[in-house]
Amino acid sequence: EIEYNSNFRLILHTKLANPHYKPEMQAQSTLINFTVTRDGLEDQLLAEVVKAERPDLEELKADLTKQQNDFKIMLKKLEDDLLSRLSSAGENILGDTALVENLETTKSTASEIEQKVAEAKITSKEIDKAREYYRPAAARASLLYFILNELNTINPIYQFSLKAFSVVFQKAIARADPGETLDARVSNLIDCISYSVFQYTSRGLFECDKLIFASQMAFQILLMNEEITSTELDFLLRFPIKPHVTSPVDFLSNQSWGGICSLASKDEFRNLDRDIETSSKRWKKLVESEAPEKEKFPQEWKNKTALQRLCMIRALRPDRMTYALSDFIAEKLGSKYVENRALEFAKSFEETSPSTPIFFILSPGVNPLKDVEALGKLMGYTMDLGNFHNVSLGQGQEVIAESAMDTAAKNGHWVVLQNIHLVRKWLPVLEKKLEFYAEGSHPEYRMFLSAEPASSPSAHIIPQGILESSIKITNEPPTGMLANLHKALDNFTQETLEMSGKEAEFKAILFSLCYFHAVVAERRKFGPQGWNKIYPFNVGDLNISVSVLYNYLEANAKVPWEDLRYLFGEIMYGGHITDDWDRRLCITYLEEYMQPDLVDGELFLAPGFPAPPNTDYAGYHGYVDETMPAESPYLYGLHPNAEIGFLTTRAENIFRTVFEMQPRDAGASGGAQGLREVKAN
Known part of the structure; x- marks a missing residue:
């Protein structure tokens, strides 16, 4: 032990989620926990919303709080003063004029304060009533923050501070559209806050985690709005499968039938197993369709809720769950949550300081x-x-x-x-x-x-x-043909399209090159069925290829198709390729996409997707949105079954991760889901 100055103070601070100290240190210190709970954060954010929307209310509330505190201090002073005089008074208390006068003053002041406190309580209730209208916006923001806070369980690089979140929150309030009524304004606030937080977060997530985040967001929002129950959600995420059962129908595996039996044990799905057996033709048609999540279920099963339909799809076609989840999010939150368009870097830069x-x-x-x-x-x-x-x-x-x-x-x-x-x-x-x-x-x-x-x-x-x-x-390449093609086109501008003397040919071949780039990049997700080896195809290959295309078109009277195919397939993209079969595949693609029909006739880049007519830069983006068929292996020249394996694995991983992210106690308003910030002194 050492001697120390009586004014010495030691304050320790940690950002660790759950710090562990030795018992002897714990005994010597006072631990102060600055963890924020969902309710606490909701009240803080409510104050921020009201401050922005109704500064008069927030100012009045602050003044009232200060006034109440001043009253308490004044009463305490009067009491202390009175007690002090009483203790020092002689035997004849009534003869002490100053003491009697002080008593009278204290009494009248106390009754005045009491009256003002009663008035303040009424005013405070009115203020609270007006503030409550904005609570749904604060509740949504608080919920979203705690979802962000759980993302580090997926990857420790996903760390978000409350300070940064508050900046996004305040900018969203300022950006939200005005509403004709208060309800409309609050609805716009909720929408703008939700989408701003979604954009802020998703640009820093890997592609494989974006659907996890959007799913968790949708599930938690629906739980908070009481549109789904925690029991239903728990069943979808855990999805227990009845073991040792044999499928009575040829179009479902034993495992799928185990899922159906498990569903049929719940009241909402009673007799589902019997219905599949007796109406097997209808169910077979649904199960064997290319996109069963977009089809209507037979008979009364089509009237089930969106979450119940997800449960049925998970049993019947687990490989389609990623698409079904995207549709579910689009239906409940809006299609902008699943578009997966990259945010311009300049927009992100605006938020820096x-x-x-x-x-x-x-x-x-x-x-x-x-x-x-x-x-x-x-x-x-x-x-x-x-x-x-x-x-x-x-x-x-x-x-x-x-x-x-x-x-x-x-x-x-x-x-x-x-x-x-x-x-x-x-x-x-x-x-x-x-x-x-x-x-x-x-x-x-x-x-x-x-x-x-x-x-x-x-x-x-x-x-x-x-x-x-x-x-x-x-900066990962996006997933899906639609997002990949948009991202490839995003590398160019209207000026790029107009730079060649042979504008029609240049535009057509540039678009075809973007499609080819999207195909070779996205084929990687199919594993060995896509490429025998993994190659680092990147945007640099596309940019160099477009420069080569420009130079060759300017230098030749006719389009040198064979030269272009050789340069793209053997050098630009082919330079990465080390496997002979992969090289053959790359050349075959270019023989399909780079031919005179692209300019002179009609060429289909994929079934149901013809090469676009001559248009401007915005026109090409619009054409992709309007004409591109639904995501399927056909777009890459593959059989539909090529994606079953990797899609099933991905869906299982999504559900397992979302399940692990669920609050441990659904009824609690925080507790375990606190902000990882603890201070001790």
């Missing part, structure tokens, strides 16, 4: 630096001008990075720190520097970080502070 860096979560074959450089060029930040610092981290680069940050924070420059996962020991220093320059630095100072995600949760090394304060962006 000296205290909010951008954090790129890297994927193979994707280089986000070009987006930063392109935007920097537009805004006057380049390496030539000396106000754009790009440091690729590795051995000995930490000093250069620190120097760049010092200069940038002082003069308002941009700093890009690439591959921060390579400098594990320096990361705490980076966290402190980011925190230090978050305040008091030049308003134009901006930070951009990039790192690869860890292969497993135990290998995760990026500090929580860096992740929480950043806007996270993943």
Whole structure:
């Protein structure tokens, strides 16, 4: 033990979710838990909404609270003063004029205060009643925050702070459409808050996790609105299968029949097993259709709720559950939640500040630096001008990075720190520097970080502070033909389409190239049925191919189809390919997509999807949205059965993850789902 000054105080602070200290330390300290609960956060957010929507109400509420506290202090002072006088009074209390007068003053003041308190209570009730109209918006926002807070169970890189969430929340309130009535305004607020949070979060999620997040969002919102019950949802997620049963029909496997038997044991699905046996023709037609989730169920089963239909699809065709989930989310929340269009980098940049860096979560074959450089060029930040610092981290680069940050924070420059996962020991220093320059630095100072995600949760090394304060962006190729084709077209502009002298030919071949790029990239998801080996096809291949196309069209009077096919198939994309069968496949695609019929006749890029007519940039995007058939292996020239295996596995993984993310106690308003922030002193 040591002697210490009586004014000495030690305050410890941790961001750990559940910190463990030695018992002797616990006994010596006072632990203060700053965990936020759902109800607590809801009240905080309600104050924010009312402050923005009805500042008069919030101001009045604050004044009333202050007034009530002042009254309490005044009464306490009067009581203390009275007690002090009584204790020091002599034997003749009534003869003490000052004491009697003080008693009278205390009595009259107390009755005045009592009256004012009664008035304040009435006013307070009226204010609370007016504030309650906005509670649904605050409740939705609080729910969404706790969904975000659970995402780190999927991947530790998904960390979000309450501070960053509050900024998104306030911007959504400002952006929401006005309503003619208060109900309409609240509805617009809820919609805008939900979609803003969805966009903010999903741009930082990997493709495989986006549907998990959207599903969890839909389920929790429906639970809160009491549109579904926790029992129904629990059954869908766990989906117990009755073991050791034999399917009596040829179109369902024993496992599927086990699921049907399990469903039939519930009141809502009574006699489902018997109905499938007796009306097997109708059910066979449904089960063997290409998209059973879009078909109507036979007889009275078509009147079931959306969630009950999901349960039936899970038993009948588990491989279609990802599509069924997307349809369910679109039906309940709106189609914009499943469109999966990438957010422009410039839009994300608008949300940055000296205290909010951008954090790129890297994927193979994707280089986000070009987006930063392109935007920097537009805004006057380049390496030539000396106000754009790009440091690729590795051995000995930490000093250069620190120097760049010092200069940038002082003069308002941009700093890009690439591959921060390579400098594990320096990361705490980076966290402190980011925190230090978050305040008091030049308003134009901006930070951009990039790192690869860890292969497993135990290998995760990026500090929580860096992740929480950043806007996270993943640059993975999107999933599905529609999203892939849009993303491929997004690399070009109207100016690109108009740059060639042979405009009609250039446009037609460019669109076909985008389709080819989407096909080769998306075939990877089919495993060995797509490509024998995994190849890092990326946007760079597409951009170079378009440059080659432009040069060859300008240099030749006629379209050199054979040359183009060779360059694209053997060099640009073929340069990645090492397997002979894969090379043959790549060439075959180009023979289909790159031929004179593309320009002179009518060419179908896929069954039901002809090459588009000559149009402008927006026209091509519109054509894709209107004409593209539903997602299926046909779009890639594959048999429909090619996707059964990987789709079933993916659906099982989604349900398992969503199940693990469910609040442990559905009735509690937080408790276990607290914000991971604890302080001790």
